[in-house]
Amino acid sequence: MPEDGVQSVVDLFAGLDSVVTEIYQKSKSEVFGLSRQQFDVILQEIARKYLPVDAARNDMRELLTSVRAEELALARACALGHQHAWEVFLTRYREKLYDIAGYITKESSAARELADSIYAELYGTTTRDGQRTSKLASYMGRGSLEGWLRTVMAQEHVNRYRRQRRLVSLDEETEDGIQFASPESEPAVAVDPRVEAATDEVLGALPSEDRFVLASYFLDERTLAEIARTLGVHESTISRKLDKLAKSLRKQILAALGRRGMSRRQAQEALEVDVRDLRVNIRSRLAQETGGPAFSEKKAEAPADGS
Amino acid sequence: MAGIPKIVSQRLHAVERDRIHPDPDLITAFIEKSLAKRERLQFLEHLSRCADCREIVSLSAVPAENAGEALAVVRPGWLSWPVLRWGAAVACVIVVGAAVTLRHKQTLVEEKPAARAQMEAPEIEIAKKVASSVQLADRAAKAAFVTKPAGQPGQAAPTKPAALVAGAIAPPTQSGLRMPAPSGNTFATAAIQPKARAANPGGENYPAATSSAVEMADARSGAVLAEVVPGRAKAASPETQDTKAGKSMGGGALLRKETVEVSAAAASVASDAFNPADVAPRWTLSSDGTLQRSLDSGRTWQTIPVSSKTIFRALAANGLDIWVGGLAGALFHSSDAGQHWTQVRPVANGETLADDIIGVEFTDLLHGKLTTSSAETWITDDAGQTWQKQ
Numbered sequence: 001m002p003e004d005g006v007q008s009v010v011d012l013f014a015g016l017d018s019v020v021t022e023i024y025q026k027s028k029s030e031v032f033g034l035s036r037q038q039f040d041v042i043l044q045e046i047a048r049k050y051l052p053v054d055a056a057r058n059d060m061r062e063l064l065t066s067v068r069a070e071e072l073a074l075a076r077a078c079a080l081g082h083q084h085a086w087e088v089f090l091t092r093y094r095e096k097l098y099d100i101a102g103y104i105t106k107e108s109s110a111a112r113e114l115a116d117s118i119y120a121e122l123y124g125t126t127t128r129d130g131q132r133t134s135k136l137a138s139y140m141g142r143g144s145l146e147g148w149l150r151t152v153m154a155q156e157h158v159n160r161y162r163r164q165r166r167l168v169s170l171d172e173e174t175e176d177g178i179q180f181a182s183p184e185s186e187p188a189v190a191v192d193p194r195v196e197a198a199t200d201e202v203l204g205a206l207p208s209e210d211r212f213v214l215a216s217y218f219l220d221e222r223t224l225a226e227i228a229r230t231l232g233v234h235e236s237t238i239s240r241k242l243d244k245l246a247k248s249l250r251k252q253i254l255a256a257l258g259r260r261g262m263s264r265r266q267a268q269e270a271l272e273v274d275v276r277d278l279r280v281n282i283r284s285r286l287a288q289e290t291g292g293p294a295f296s297e298k299k300a301e302a303p304a305d306g307s
Numbered sequence: 308m309a310g311i312p313k314i315v316s317q318r319l320h321a322v323e324r325d326r327i328h329p330d331p332d333l334i335t336a337f338i339e340k341s342l343a344k345r346e347r348l349q350f351l352e353h354l355s356r357c358a359d360c361r362e363i364v365s366l367s368a369v370p371a372e373n374a375g376e377a378l379a380v381v382r383p384g385w386l387s388w389p390v391l392r393w394g395a396a397v398a399c400v401i402v403v404g405a406a407v408t409l410r411h412k413q414t415l416v417e418e419k420p421a422a423r424a425q426m427e428a429p430e431i432e433i434a435k436k437v438a439s440s441v442q443l444a445d446r447a448a449k450a451a452f453v454t455k456p457a458g459q460p461g462q463a464a465p466t467k468p469a470a471l472v473a474g475a476i477a478p479p480t481q482s483g484l485r486m487p488a489p490s491g492n493t494f495a496t497a498a499i500q501p502k503a504r505a506a507n508p509g510g511e512n513y514p515a516a517t518s519s520a521v522e523m524a525d526a527r528s529g530a531v532l533a534e535v536v537p538g539r540a541k542a543a544s545p546e547t548q549d550t551k552a553g554k555s556m557g558g559g560a561l562l563r564k565e566t567v568e569v570s571a572a573a574a575s576v577a578s579d580a581f582n583p584a585d586v587a588p589r590w591t592l593s594s595d596g597t598l599q600r601s602l603d604s605g606r607t608w609q610t611i612p613v614s615s616k617t618i619f620r621a622l623a624a625n626g627l628d629i630w631v632g633g634l635a636g637a638l639f640h641s642s643d644a645g646q647h648w649t650q651v652r653p654v655a656n657g658e659t660l661a662d663d664i665i666g667v668e669f670t671d672l673l674h675g676k677l678t679t680s681s682a683e684t685w686i687t688d689d690a691g692q693t694w695q696k697q
Contacts (some may be wrong), residue, residue, distance in 0.1 A: 021430050022596075026594045026595060026596065028620075029667070049570050050346075062343065063343075066341060066343075067594075068593040068594055070592075071594075104366050138330070138331075138332075139331075139332065140330075140332040141332070142332040142333060142335065142336040142341065142342075143332060143334075143335025143336040143337075143339045143341060144335065144339060146605065147335035147338060147339050147367070147369075148331050148332060148335045150335070150366075150367045150369070151331040151334045151335050151338075151363065151367040152331050154363045154366035155331065155363055157366065157669040158359070158362060158363060158366070166641065170336065191314070195314055196314070197316065199312075199315055199317075199318045200312045200318055203319065204323075205317055208348060208351040208352040208354075208355050209351050209355075211319065211355035211356075212354045212355040212361075213358075214311065214315070214319060214355075215319050215354075215355055215358070215361065216309075216361060218311060218315075218316050218319070219316060219319055219358065219360060220361055220362070220365075221319055222361075222365060224369070226365060230338070230364060230365070230366055230368055232340050233696065242309075243309055245311070246309035246310060246311050247309055249311050249312065249315055250311075250312055253312065253314070253315075271312055271314065
């Protein structure tokens, strides 16, 4: 039931009939075998998934007009088993599936296996309650269909890799209603809690994009080019940002430690001491982490060697 | 690159991870820069905490270069974008200066002999001077790649030579130009002077039609309406008709398959600039019916403004050759990967194609088929010069 003063998705949708009609026409749904009613249901599904409860009509209009209508119609028609839609899908994406798999796996036999496996899921070889379930039914048109296929394949690849490390499958998580849960964070190794708190305060105050850049570069060891490509900026922009962050972080942590009652010398020593200790701590933590589950609370058996 | 205190790495690693992860649609939309601002911030917040999703984003991103198909990317250093920008500006100034200087010299060469001739009294001497000035002007014009008929003795000195044609201006060498690093969906060509190409891939010009509107190319956008040429009606001679009928689809049922996108075979790129012969473009139609082209294997796309009045519904591409069709019989063709366009109006037996084109199929450069919303099929065997309706 919609809250007072908050229009339901259906109400908002009803007020955008002309917009939806235009989107329907552009989507070529009729060519792919989708009726207007079916298409409306799909759009409402998208709106429910991505709009907040108190969304305004303009928000919905913006969301719906940003959807890749034609690709959405194609994907959903394929999910429903329309033959012509499948012909078009295969013409456009069959070779791309293998290209994408090749890029992700870097090895031809693994690529073929991954592509074939995804293709089967897209076609819908599994059934639920007597109905064929195709992965394409979950495509929402927020990005291109090719990009979506790329992401799905990347997830499947990561899933397989982790499965080989005896971790719980992503698919099982999805079936249970959780995509994949994060592991419980390891208890912090003994360090001055003021140092941790000061660091957390400084990191928390950073924009999320800056934290993403720091994590990508220093934790994931991604290249400047990769990070720049992800954010859609020039490589030099990332380089300058990292330099600036690296120089300012230490300064800000020292200032935060000062606010916590440490003198400058104490703060510097605490930071340096922690650095030395942490080298040992990180090594031991990494040694522990490689054996533990990454995705789920359902912990798989740890390998006997503890790696 | 300056490092960060280890405590920072540790705390970045130890942040509380979210249990709910974004779905593939949101990941894709983030990679393709189509998330709304609010969603992007939320997504980045999650990414800053989640190594797994960062890994998936990294794997899902379109690679900057693929083996066997690449578009050169600007390397940092002396080829970086600011240098390219200034270099292009300087090149333009030099080219324009050279053209102006050349034209000025030509004018001087002509006017000097003509002025001397007018001061001489005897007519015969005047005639001799005029003849020599004509010869000089003729030589100068040839040097400037302009040809004009030599003047006759006794005639007045010719007026200034015809304006320099585009060929007289030396185009910047393509090797001196670099593509900027791809950012967003922009694609810039700096002062590239494409060769004038005939619309007919066979190399012959279209026959003059009753109306032919010619507009100059905008090389930067790559969108040109070069010539409006109504397709010729099919000749009425029985022999031609029989030949055409014999060459047609063999009387068999036509394929109904709709060609909406064909990716040309990838080719390695030898040079850094956009040379249509070297780049294998990809094409697609957006949901609002605009034509889009990618020169980097689908990583970035640019809208090609073929016609502001048309919504396109179908396309067929064969290497550098591309046909796009849309509402109300709008049909456009380019033989140079979209740098120049020609509008084609299929006419058969006096009837012009006016319905929406929903399917375009070209098996090669010459043989094509259009499908309309009224289930008509229009066929050409000569790259659109003539059509027959089925």
